[in-house]
Amino acid sequence: MIDSERILLVTGASSGIGRATALAAASAGAHLVLAARDPDALQETADACECAGAASALAVPTDIGLDSDVEALVGAVLERHGRVDVAVHCAGVAAYGRTEQIPAEVFDGVIATNLTGSVNLARHVLPVLRRQRHGTLVLVGSVIGHLGVPTMSPYVLSKWGVRALARQLQLENRDVPGVSVRYVAPGGIDTPIYRLAANYAGFQGMPPPPVRRPDRVARQLLDRVDTRRGRDQLELTNELMRFGFTVFPRLYDALVGPLFAAAARDLGAPLAPGPGNVLAPHHVREGGDDGGRARRGLGVLAVLRNVGRLVRGPRGGQ
Template sequence: MPTPRVVLVTGASSGIGLATAVAAAGAGDHVVLAARGRASLDAAERECKDAGAASTLVVPTDVGDDAAVAALVGAALERHGRLDAVISCAGVVAYGRTEDVPADVFDGVLRTNLHGSVNVARHVVPVLRRQRRGQLLLVGSLIGHIAVPSMTAYVLSKWGVRALVGQLRVENRDLPHVTIGYVAPGGVNTPIYTQAANYAGFIGRPPPPVASPARTARQVMRRLDHPWLPAQLTPANDVIRFGAQYLPFVYARIINPFFPIGATDLTEPTGPTTGNVLASRPDGNALEGDPGHALAGIVKNIRQRLRGRRPR
């Protein structure tokens, strides 16, 4: 039997991170779970044990805190003596026009998504280089390749994650068994949309086609074994990226009216909220969100628009 891997997952309390941790557990790996909230991590640990993890280690960690990430990596090494794969999934969202999102919330998105990824790389890559093998896989987004309305902070953070991947690959080409992986999901049914900070007046929802966290996690885990697989997780991503890159004027005319219809719920107005950007909200952590059927949601939004009733 193969030796179980030591797999560290950030953002392991919810959504893609939780699904990935459970998938690693199902493969019989040692799983190190990191996220901000202890209660949600404990629940995730129970799921991993039930799935068949070789062992579990819970380390509450704010990835935006460099010292906390250093302590996380240290705890994993103290327990296992090595890291075979680190999957960086931690992420938060803020909705709102660039000028409408408060500075602390805007910076909070960058702190978790981009600075958190840098912090993970800063402390993981030296370990992999000392071992002369191992994998760091960063979970980006289709939105790291395009622009969309009312998500400036998230867009900037995910473009930054993709740039970080490129830099790390250049800097580590001398060690062929140290791999820097990257995946870009499209719409995934996770709680990130309803947990988001919101200054746009509408609740976000995953745009179609919508994948399950479990399916996305399986695709992530496949890339640990086959790192040359494409980063984009759906063919729809490639179509959208092509339009944004090669037909920018057409894309810009389409995305502005489509985004509210396909990626929000115009029937559910909401007031300003910091969501889970500045602090964990354990009550909202779960494997999946509850966006309803994507097509039904689009139909509802079109009806809302035709009635002329838009949230202010």
């Protein structure tokens, strides 16, 4: 767990899991350096962290997909604190649509934030940790990094890549016992990523049940900082989905489309196509969770509504 002596770097700190992680560490009195693209939302998080008890909270506006930005970010941490104890990469964006429907710049933008951003952070943080002979890098993946799902190909590709990167970094840093690379894979989380995603599929995405609050994920994540134990998968349902994908691939392929339509799409919220927050940040108000469309459509009731719409659809001539 985090204590008041720790220096934490958190990316994606303006919302979702990143913001929740920053606030959880702040409550333990840690020193925080926070990164995200939106300077106003990032400063709001820094102010909230100081109110929550952080020893200090520095906001450094950063595009994690740009290596020069990440180099400057890590430099800012070292200039202020002289070391990095924990770096957590939570920044992430998503896009909905078939592979051929998603514009190249949007597809590449998802990869840049989720995967290239992970590489950039590792490139600049790990040499610091190795010089110190201690420290932890945490890469936040997704259960989707272990599966295939329809109409999310850039996100799927990026999260498979994050998992592969984490495994590679674990192998490369075995020679320094005090340096740890952790990978965690949440399931459905109530964050703004769904309503801010690029969308070329015509529907609003939503987190599949069971839907967890980001503060729960933040606690699970921080609990794994000081140990090499603990499951990478943060939900039992993740393990069940992985089992089906791996052991019964034909059955999985037959079921994933209808299940995704029922559990991960808000069929009552059609959307016009657009890049969402992939190419530029969209400021969102945080109230501890998404606080928007995703929360109103969470869980089993949302799934039941979708099932009803799917059943009625053919009879309505759609």
